[in-house]
Amino acid sequence: MDHAYIEDNQIADRYVMGTLPPEEVERFENHYLSCPECLDRLDLVEPLQRGFKRMAGQDAAKLAATRQLAFVAWLARLGRSRQIGFLLAALLLIAVLPAGLLLRGTAERGRELALARSDLEQERQRSEQSAAETARLRSKLEANQRDLASQRQQLAQAQQPQSVTVLNLDVERGASLSGGEPTHNVRLPARSGWIILSIPIDPPFQRSYVAVLWDTHGHEVKRIADLKNQSGTLSFSLPPSLLPPGDYSLTIEGLSGRFTFRVLPPA
């Protein structure tokens, strides 16, 4: 660190003012320890800086005092009645100011309280909405769980081996249930399954047919409408539950003759 550098960068001034970075402080202290020139400089800068600060302080104090004096002079120039008026106004201000501040504080607290209440109410409403939504979702979940259980049950049933029994019927013209033994027998399946009845028809074919299933007492068991001709055959399925063991006859509206068959119990 040489003196040109110290002078160019105001190192001594900044050291005294305390605005020099720590690394520069260290370098400068190591330098001035044996440098009478820099110590002279420091001895000069220190009172200079102190003088500037004191002068600035004095000026500020003088300015404040001048303002106060100007105010007092203005007050003194007023007439007695104005002075009394001013004094009363000042006293009133002193008396009212704390109350005003208190009222202002109270109003602020009131506003804060109202705000807090409003927030609380909103929070409560949100909480209620949330509870209702939870209940709705729970109900929906339960319904879905029920549906799922039902579908699983159906799936389990569907996965069980199904037996399908196909019965091809021939028309027995002039035959009746009481007329004799049916020529077609069908045995009910041991487990779940379906019985498919297949009936041959002759042309001319109709647009649709209606089949009626009768029991041995002549009661109608089932009516199947809207049957379509499929290559000279009408086919439809019946659940075994509809056909307890016994004799049955089937008529097709629009066609003569009936088809008889016997349902046998499962083997």
Next chain:
Amino acid sequence: MGVDSTEAGPGPDEAAIAADLVRRIAAGETAAEGQLVERYRRGLRYLLHRLGALPDLADDVQQETFRIVIERLRHEGLADPAGLAPFLRGTARNLLIAERRKTARRRTWGDTGELAQAVAPAPSQLQSVLLDEEAEMVRRLIGELPTDRDRQLLLRFYVGEEDKDSICADLGLESLHFNRVLFRARQRFKELLERFQKQQVPVKEGR
């Protein structure tokens, strides 16, 4: 900061002188010990003053610093003889810190005497007069400046503690002009200070 064309630490002369002192003290030359004290006494004293040591404490710490450093140089020397100034500085700082810690340990809170000492004392009447005189000299110095721009420069630097770059940028000044104004201000203040000190001597002698 501006371009630093110099190396940190002591200059070549200082390094050579310090190394010579270290060598001679290690060789047992008593005169070298006196030269060491003479060379660094003022700087060490100023350093302790800057670190906030009161005069009595500064005296004690300074004396203890020289004792420790000379003992060390007599028996062990220095690994870097040119680093004598940093070694002195470090020893003085450490001693002052240790002294403050010792004082802090002894302190009893609630002791009114200690509390009274802890409060910075108000300046005495004489000190106040001297401080006012310093302010007056600065006021006179400011009043003698040829331009308002130079007045602003000094006030912003010494009172506002603004840095040189921002002052120069605001006032449209060159670095050289800034340095010149500061240099002249210091010189003028020096003259005023010396004149004031000369005036004080006859007063003291007259009493």
